[in-house]
Amino acid sequence: MAAVEIRLLTKWYGSARGIEDVTFAIARGEIFGYLGPNGSGKTTTIRCMMGLLRPNSGEVRILGQRVAPGRATQHAQMGYLPGEFRIWGRVKARRSLRILAALGGDPAETRRRELAERLDLDLNRPVGDLSKGNRQKVALLYAFQHQPEVLVLDEPTAGLDPLMRQVVLDLIREAAEAGAAVLLSSHDLSEVSAICGRAGILREGCLVEVAPIAQIVQQGERRLKVWFVDGASVSDLLADRPPGVRVVERHPGMIHIAYQGSSDAVLKWIARLPVDRIATPETSLEEAFIQYYRQPHAAGKADGGNAPKGVRS
Amino acid sequence: MSRASGPAFPFVLLRFWLLRILPAWLGIALVVFLMQIAVSAIVHDNANVRTFLAFLNMLPSIIKTALGGEMLQSGNTPALLTIGYQHPFVMFLYMLFAVGVPTGLLTGEVQRGTMELILSRPVTKTQVYICAAALTLAGMFALVMVMFLGTVVAVHLYDFGQPVPLDRFLRLAVNGGLLASTFGAFALLCAASFGRLYSAVGVSVAFLTLNYFIAIVAAWWPRIYFLRRATLFYLIYYSDIWQSWPLRNMGILAAILLLLAVAGGIIWQRRDLPL
Numbered sequence: 166m167a168a169v170e171i172r173l174l175t176k177w178y179g180s181a182r183g184i185e186d187v188t189f190a191i192a193r194g195e196i197f198g199y200l201g202p203n204g205s206g207k208t209t210t211i212r213c214m215m216g217l218l219r220p221n222s223g224e225v226r227i228l229g230q231r232v233a234p235g236r237a238t239q240h241a242q243m244g245y246l247p248g249e250f251r252i253w254g255r256v257k258a259r260r261s262l263r264i265l266a267a268l269g270g271d272p273a274e275t276r277r278r279e280l281a282e283r284l285d286l287d288l289n290r291p292v293g294d295l296s297k298g299n300r301q302k303v304a305l306l307y308a309f310q311h312q313p314e315v316l317v318l319d320e321p322t323a324g325l326d327p328l329m330r331q332v333v334l335d336l337i338r339e340a341a342e343a344g345a346a347v348l349l350s351s352h353d354l355s356e357v358s359a360i361c362g363r364a365g366i367l368r369e370g371c372l373v374e375v376a377p378i379a380q381i382v383q384q385g386e387r388r389l390k391v392w393f394v395d396g397a398s399v400s401d402l403l404a405d406r407p408p409g410v411r412v413v414e415r416h417p418g419m420i421h422i423a424y425q426g427s428s429d430a431v432l433k434w435i436a437r438l439p440v441d442r443i444a445t446p447e448t449s450l451e452e453a454f455i456q457y458y459r460q461p462h463a464a465g466k467a468d469g470g471n472a473p474k475g476v477r478s
Numbered sequence: 479m480s481r482a483s484g485p486a487f488p489f490v491l492l493r494f495w496l497l498r499i500l501p502a503w504l505g506i507a508l509v510v511f512l513m514q515i516a517v518s519a520i521v522h523d524n525a526n527v528r529t530f531l532a533f534l535n536m537l538p539s540i541i542k543t544a545l546g547g548e549m550l551q552s553g554n555t556p557a558l559l560t561i562g563y564q565h566p567f568v569m570f571l572y573m574l575f576a577v578g579v580p581t582g583l584l585t586g587e588v589q590r591g592t593m594e595l596i597l598s599r600p601v602t603k604t605q606v607y608i609c610a611a612a613l614t615l616a617g618m619f620a621l622v623m624v625m626f627l628g629t630v631v632a633v634h635l636y637d638f639g640q641p642v643p644l645d646r647f648l649r650l651a652v653n654g655g656l657l658a659s660t661f662g663a664f665a666l667l668c669a670a671s672f673g674r675l676y677s678a679v680g681v682s683v684a685f686l687t688l689n690y691f692i693a694i695v696a697a698w699w700p701r702i703y704f705l706r707r708a709t710l711f712y713l714i715y716y717s718d719i720w721q722s723w724p725l726r727n728m729g730i731l732a733a734i735l736l737l738l739a740v741a742g743g744i745i746w747q748r749r750d751l752p753l
Contacts, residue, residue: 212753215597217594217750217751218750235597235602235604236484236602236603237597237599240485240598240600240601241485245598247591249591250591250595251590251594251595253590265596268488268490268491268600
């Protein structure tokens with residue numbers, strides 16, 4: 166049984182669409198990336214998961230129990246890091262965190278102390294006096310301090326320096342290794358590709374893809390750098406390029422192209438000129454991600470539209 | 479999987495919120511208490527009271543009504559002591575607490591963003607609402623009891639030359655507490671219904687002010703006397719309370735209080751908070 170199951174979840178804000186028919190699941194021990202540009206519906210999904218919003222239809226199940234809005238379903242087993250973490254500014258970080266932890270019945274003193282040391286955070290200062298990065302550390306403590314079985318993290322490394330980002334990614338990995346299901350919403354695609362096994366991509370409230378990261382990357386544009394032997398006319402070649410081929414960079418005697426679909430036609434097209442050497446730069450998740458947003462509007466949803474094919478969950 | 483039982487009551491949140499409102503409560507309670515001592519001291523000083531009442535007689539009747547109306551009779555010591563119970567300044571302090579506490583706790587936490595953190599812990603929305611409601615209603619009632627305590631202390635401090643029936647003051651205080659708590663329940667309803675602090679505060683203050691304004695003007699202007707029935711103050715009729723416990727009016731006030739508090743709870747539970 167999956168730790169998190171979301172089925173046909175739909176939320177409208179009046180006539181404005183939040184999310185529509187979103188379906189995915191997260192297994193125990195899995196880190197699931199949740200991607201999408203601003204306003205695509207990530208926060209809406211997360212708030213429905215937390216029972217903070219009342220969906221129009223569909224359901225969310227956390228650890229097998231159906232989430233009832235406002236009834237704190239399985240919250241004792243959940244760690245939540247909101248995208249915009251705001252806490253009582255004049256209260257010391259330690260006291261704020263202790264109160265919030267005690268609401269679940271567990272003061273979590275030991276774990277909090279360990280985490281604070283690891284994140285190099287002084288808990289004896291009012292949160293309002295802390296820098297943005299340190300406030301984010303308080304947010305991380307809030308999410309992790311009670312060792313939850315389900316972690317819902319919205320931009321967990323926002324505002325942190327590169328060293329601290331690594332610590333946070335380690336924390337997430339360790340939680341997953343201990344069996345926690347993690348939903349990681351992030352704009353940092355390198356971070357997602359580094360720690361997530363699978364990811365879902367949202368566009369305009371619809372989930373257009375749920376697939377392993379490697380598969381998503383493969384569905385992006387493929388890249389090819391070609392150096393031709395001296396004297397070859399690259400301009401003539403480019404003027405007659407096959408459809409779907411995009412020029413990323415060109416120099417005399419060299420082209421860097423991006424393409425989708427079959428490599429066969431592209432290689433045959435390149436072979437019209439004498440080739441010196443070829444390199445295949447790796448496609449990043451970022452490039453793959455951007456591709457999803459280059460698709461026509463009617464590309465459809467992950468549950469049966471014309472979106473790039475992938476593993477459904 | 480079997481359905482788990484609901485989360486335990488969040489006494490931690492209740493305590494945290496109590497400590498947050500306690501300084502304001504103590505401040506208001508102190509002023510209300512001292513106000514009763516001061517009024518008693520003034521009433522005790524007969525020469526000055528006579529001057530004071532003569533001065534009041536020169537004022538327009540609308541102001542006299544606001545300060546106690548027919549009770550401002552020289553020689554009626556107990557009635558004069560009730561000035562401290564209905565003085566506009568005391569009313570203002572109650573209004574401050576009635577409006578400030580529920581809106582500060584519910585709407586304030588929502589607007590501050592901290593409600594999202596509270597509701598992400600094992601605490602239901604209903605439990606959060608109950609915490610705010612308990613502090614508002616109990617706080618209001620406790621303030622009125624402090625006011626009564628002020629009278630009790632004053633009676634032991636000063637000799638008025640005639641007996642002061644404390645049981646009547648207790649009836650007055652209990653009824654006042656009920657009225658104040660009902661206004662608190664209205665503010666609670668507003669806090670549960672509005673996403674913005676200024677909207678919740680604005681509507682609560684408008685309701686309270688309108689009630690008070692109509693009660694005073696209607697008492698002064700015979701042509702709109704019937705409007706008194708439209709205000710909650712109509713349910714606190716001093717001469718009735720002076721005679722015995724006005725159980726019917728108390729029942730109506732309690733029912734209105736309950737209705738407002740439950741309506742607020744339902745709205746709070748059902749609506750999406752603007753987090």
